[in-house]
Amino acid sequence: xxxxxxxxxxxxxxxxxxxxxxxxxxxxxxxxxxxxxxxxxxxxxxxxxxxxxxxxxxxxxxxxxxxxxxxxxxxxxxxxxxxxxxxxxxxxxxxxxxxxxxxxxxxxxxxxxxxxxxxxxxxxxxxxxxxxxxxxxxxxxxxxxxxxxxxxxxxxxxxxxxxxxxxxxxxxxxxxxxxxxxxxxxxxxxxxxxxxxxxxxxxxxxxxxxxxxxxxxxxxxxxxxxxxxxxxxxxxxxxxxxxxxxxxxxxxxxxxxxxxxxxxxxxxxxxxxxxxxxxxxxxxxxxxxxxx
Amino acid sequence: xxxxxxxxxxxxxxxxxxxxxxxxxxxxxxxxxxxxxxxxxxxxxxxxxxxxxxxxxxxxxxxxxxxxxxxxxxxxxxxxxxxxxxxxxxxxxxxxxxxxxxxxxxxxxxxxxxxxxxxxxxxxxxxxxxxxxxxxxxxxxxxxxxxxxxxxxxxxxxxxxxxxxxxxxxxxxxxxxxxxxxxxxxxxxxxxxxxxxxxxxxxxxxxxxxxxxxxxxxxxxxxxxxxxxxxxxxxxxxxxxxxxxxxxxxxxxxxxxxxxxxxxxxxxxxxxxxxxxxxxxxxxxxxxxxxxxxxxxxxxxxxxxxxxxxxxxxxxxxxxxxxxxxxxxxxxxxxxxx
Numbered sequence: 001x002x003x004x005x006x007x008x009x010x011x012x013x014x015x016x017x018x019x020x021x022x023x024x025x026x027x028x029x030x031x032x033x034x035x036x037x038x039x040x041x042x043x044x045x046x047x048x049x050x051x052x053x054x055x056x057x058x059x060x061x062x063x064x065x066x067x068x069x070x071x072x073x074x075x076x077x078x079x080x081x082x083x084x085x086x087x088x089x090x091x092x093x094x095x096x097x098x099x100x101x102x103x104x105x106x107x108x109x110x111x112x113x114x115x116x117x118x119x120x121x122x123x124x125x126x127x128x129x130x131x132x133x134x135x136x137x138x139x140x141x142x143x144x145x146x147x148x149x150x151x152x153x154x155x156x157x158x159x160x161x162x163x164x165x166x167x168x169x170x171x172x173x174x175x176x177x178x179x180x181x182x183x184x185x186x187x188x189x190x191x192x193x194x195x196x197x198x199x200x201x202x203x204x205x206x207x208x209x210x211x212x213x214x215x216x217x218x219x220x221x222x223x224x225x226x227x228x229x230x231x232x233x234x235x236x237x238x239x240x241x242x243x244x245x246x247x248x249x250x251x252x253x254x255x256x257x258x259x260x261x262x263x264x265x266x267x268x269x270x271x272x273x274x275x276x277x278x279x280x281x282x283x284x285x286x287x288x289x290x291x292x
Numbered sequence: 293x294x295x296x297x298x299x300x301x302x303x304x305x306x307x308x309x310x311x312x313x314x315x316x317x318x319x320x321x322x323x324x325x326x327x328x329x330x331x332x333x334x335x336x337x338x339x340x341x342x343x344x345x346x347x348x349x350x351x352x353x354x355x356x357x358x359x360x361x362x363x364x365x366x367x368x369x370x371x372x373x374x375x376x377x378x379x380x381x382x383x384x385x386x387x388x389x390x391x392x393x394x395x396x397x398x399x400x401x402x403x404x405x406x407x408x409x410x411x412x413x414x415x416x417x418x419x420x421x422x423x424x425x426x427x428x429x430x431x432x433x434x435x436x437x438x439x440x441x442x443x444x445x446x447x448x449x450x451x452x453x454x455x456x457x458x459x460x461x462x463x464x465x466x467x468x469x470x471x472x473x474x475x476x477x478x479x480x481x482x483x484x485x486x487x488x489x490x491x492x493x494x495x496x497x498x499x500x501x502x503x504x505x506x507x508x509x510x511x512x513x514x515x516x517x518x519x520x521x522x523x524x525x526x527x528x529x530x531x532x533x534x535x536x537x538x539x540x541x542x543x544x545x546x547x548x549x550x551x552x553x554x555x556x557x558x559x560x561x562x563x564x565x566x567x568x569x570x571x572x573x574x575x576x577x578x579x580x581x582x583x584x585x586x587x588x589x590x591x592x593x594x595x596x597x598x599x600x601x602x603x604x605x606x607x608x609x610x611x612x613x614x615x616x617x618x619x620x621x622x623x624x625x626x627x628x629x630x
Contacts, residue, residue, distance in 0.1 A: 035420055082603065089610030092360070096562040099555060100602035107595025221431075228424050266432030273425045277416050 007250045013139040015246020017208060019146045020201035021216075021223030022230065022238035023153065024194050029232045030170050031190020032083075034091060035224060038101035039198055040216030042078075045105050046071040046199030047206050047215075048113050051120060060123050064203060068196050075195025079188045087184075109213040120206035142204045146239060149200065153235045166190060221265070222249070229272050231285020240284065245272070324570075325480075332472050340468040341540065342580065347472075347479045348537045350576035353560040354486060354569060355529035361567025362490055363522035364502030366419065368554045369410075369426030372433035373403045373527040375549035377534025379437065382452045382544045383445055392457045392539050396478070399535035400528045407527020411520030430554045434546040451545025454538055475536055482529055486569055489525070498522055563605055565614030574613040578605070 024043065028036045036042075046067050053063035082101065086094050124141030157163040168176040169186035177183050201223075202216070209215050222245055230241025245268060252267045276282070332340045356370050380399040384390040410429065417425050437446050446452070459470035489495050497518045500508035509515045538544045556579040563578040564571030586597035609615040 035423075085607060086610065089606065090566065092366075092558075092562050092566055093606050093610045093612075096559055096602060096606055099559060100599040100606070102599070103595040103602070104599035107593050107599070110595075111592050221427075225424065228421060232420065263432075263435050266428060266435055269424070269428030269431065273413070273417075273428055276421050276425070277413050280416055280421060 003254070004251075007254050008247055009135060011247030011250035012143070012243055013135045013246070014249065015226075015243035016139060016142045016146055017201075017205050017219060017242075018222040018226045018245050019239040019242025020142065020149070020204055021198070021219050022226035022242045023146065023149055023235055024198040024201055025223050025227040026230075026232060026235050026238040027153070027197050028190060028194035029227070031166065031187050031194065033170065034094065035227075036194070037095070037098040037220075038105060039194065040220030040223070041102050041105040041109075042071070042075070042195050043198035043202035043205075044213060044216045045109050046074070046195070047120070047202035047211060048109055050199070050203055051118065051206075051211055052113075054121065060121060064123075067199050067203065071195040071199035072192040075192040076188045078195075079191035083191075084184070084188075087187075106213055113213070115213055118211040120203075120211045122207040126207070138207055145200065145204055146242075149197065150235055150239050153197075157235075162189070218265070222246075222268075225269060225272050229275060229282055231282030233286050234282075234284040237282060237284030241282070248272075321570075328476060332469055337466060337468045340466075340472050344468070344472045344475050344540045345537070346573070346576050346580055347475045348533050348540060349557070349560065349580060350573040351479055351482060351533035351536070352530050352557050353564060353575045353579075354483065354572040355526045355533065356557050356561050357564070357567065357569060357572055358486055358490070358498075358529070359522050359526035360561060361569075362495065362502065363498040363519060365414070365519065365522060366423050367426040367523075367526070368423055368551065368558065369429035370526075370530050370557045371549045371551060371554035372429045373407055373530040374534035374537065374553060374557075375433050375437065375544075375546075376406055377403050377531030378538035378544045378549065379446060379452075379534075380531065381535030382454050382538045385454055385539075386452055387445065393474070396532050396535045400532040403531025403534070404524045404528035406531075408520050408524030410527070411523030414523065415516055415519055427551065427554075430551045434550050437546040437549075446546075449546065451543060451548075454542045454544065456542050457539065471540055475540070478532065478536065482532065483569065486529070490569070494518065494521065559602065563602075563612050565612030565617075568612070568614035568617075570617075571613040 021040070021043070024039055025035060028039060049070055050063045050067035053066055054060065058066065078101070083094065083097060086097055122138040122141070124138045126136045126138050128136060155163075157167060165176070165181045166186045166189065168179070169181050169183040170190075173183050176186075201219075205219055206215065209219065223242070226241035226245045227238045228241070229244060230237030230239070232238075248271055249264050249268045252271075253264050256267070332343060335343075352370060352374055355373075356367060359365050359367055377399040380402050381392070381395040384395040384398060385392055414422055414425055436442075438449050442448075456467050457471065458467060459465050463470065465473075490498065497508070497513045500511065500513055501515055501518055505515060534549075541548075560572070560575030560579045562575070564573070564575030582601055583594070583598055586594045586601065589597045609619075
């Protein structure tokens with residue numbers, strides 16, 4: 001029993017990483033209606049920027065805020081330059097564009113900062129949290145940041161004009177345009193916000209997985225899985241999904257014999273697919289109702 | 293009003309293509325065929341090897357095209373079917389000692405069944421959910437192949453070495469050239485099969501499901517059957533391609549069939565034009581040659597160069613090679629009028 005509790009706790013700690021990333025995924029999904037494969041690389045690049053700023057002597061929180069601003073602007077810039085021209089192109093062409101962006105960012109980051117692993121500081125310290133060996137203060141801090149982010153997003157979407165306009169633009173673009181919402185800029189805003197949230201995720205994750213150009217590959221896959229499991233339309237679902245995926249992953253690794261590190265991912269994914277077969281819109285997503 | 297309209301046009305991932313536009317004109321086809329037959333006579337063995345791979349990947353892209361372009365189902369799991377085909381051929385050749393040509397139909401059949409069965413749970417999923425499910429399949433496959441239980445058959449992490457077949461009847465051609473023509477014949481046969489499949493009753497059912505699933509079921513199409521059938525056919529063709537690929541490369545190993553392969557095939561389909569079968573060969577050329585070209589331009593930034601080339605292509609022709617072909621046709625038409 002103690003093993004189980006410990007593994008669940010450890011799962012929650014890793015789950016916080018996925019939850020953070022899943023929030024960014026849901027954000028972009030709300031704005032553009034598909035998944036952005038380059039999301040992880042964008043977050044990785046932002047994290048490198050903050051690392052570089054700190055190397056130049058900027059204090060942690062200063063670098064944090066500067067990186068947020070940079071990522072927000074960068075996200076908008078990418079949308080305006082690269083994806084606005086593709087707005088009328090088929091969806092699959094857009095997906096190819098995401099893959100291209102992925103390749104570009106990954107290779108540029110590798111050239112600037114090379115592929116060696118770098119230490120990344122944490123603002124919360126890394127001593128055991130409340131005497132537990134399984135969760136460090138950094139991981140507890142990360143969970144706290146994720147929850148704060150979730151609350152902020154909830155208020156943004158529920159109680160601000162911009163949030164309302166974004167929801168309108170995503171669900172019924174034509175009607176939104178008729179009541180004066182600039183839907184094209186709402187998409188750009190969505191990209192900016194997703195990039196900013198991604199950069200927070202990156203800066204929280206980097207102390208755990210260490211900083212290097214490929215650090216986000218695995219995290220992004222679990223983040224996608226978490227977002228899909230929780231329901232792509234629900235930020236709350238994404239966070240819960242993130243924790244669940246973390247717990248799944250740990251329990252599978254502990255209780256199923258012969259499962260090495262490499263089989264963890266396929267088994268976790270298979271479990272998620274099983275859940276989706278039973279509940280196709282995810283645990284907390286709104287089922288899509290089609291009118292004929 | 294708008295809600296009703298949206299439901300009717302409910303954006304299929306692929307826009308409808310008129311039936312006749314599925315293929316090239318007969319003149320262009322003959323020129324292409326002549327080029328494919330004549331080209332190996334004038335080049336070195338390594339280039340013949342690359343051309344064989346061009347055909348093999350062309351087949352795999354074609355298979356994805358039937359699934360996505362034909363029936364509107366997205367898949368990132370093609371590398372898994374490719375791997376199953378490759379391993380089926382390799383195991384039959386090396387452990388059972390079967391003739392290489394005979395292993396291909398078996399590889400196709402095994403993959404057809406596998407794809408058909410995988411299509412069953414996938415029925416309940418669509419869009420990104422289906423993408424995730426197929427993605428799970430693609431990431432699981434290399435790990436499954438490495439498992440200790442199958443090591444006797446699959447060779448584990450090391451994989452299997454496949455012997456390259458000689459030309460039969462003592463024909464005076466090199467192994468590479470024989471393999472190329474062998475692959476070419478199979479490719480052409482499968483191409484004709486696919487074109488005719490999409491023109492048949494089943495093909496029209498695929499496209500009806502792609503364009504509007506609800507309307508298709510209202511017209512009496514067995515949606516579940518045709519969706520799984522599309523998965524099966526696509527997997528079967530991919531399996532044959534995998535088998536051919538294994539014979540050509542003379543080697544199978546789990547790490548050759550990762551998600552990267554599935555993503556490449558997807559890019560090949562987009563570059564070739566989704567739903568346009570002749571484009572498959574163009575897409576295949578893109579995924580084989582462009583990474584090498586990018587590497588040639590800059591070693592350190594090869595990924596970025598590849599990304600930029602890909603962006604240029606999708607900016608110029610968002611609908612892939614099909615759009616390029618249409619533009620060319622238009623220009624030729626203008627020249628003829630003069």
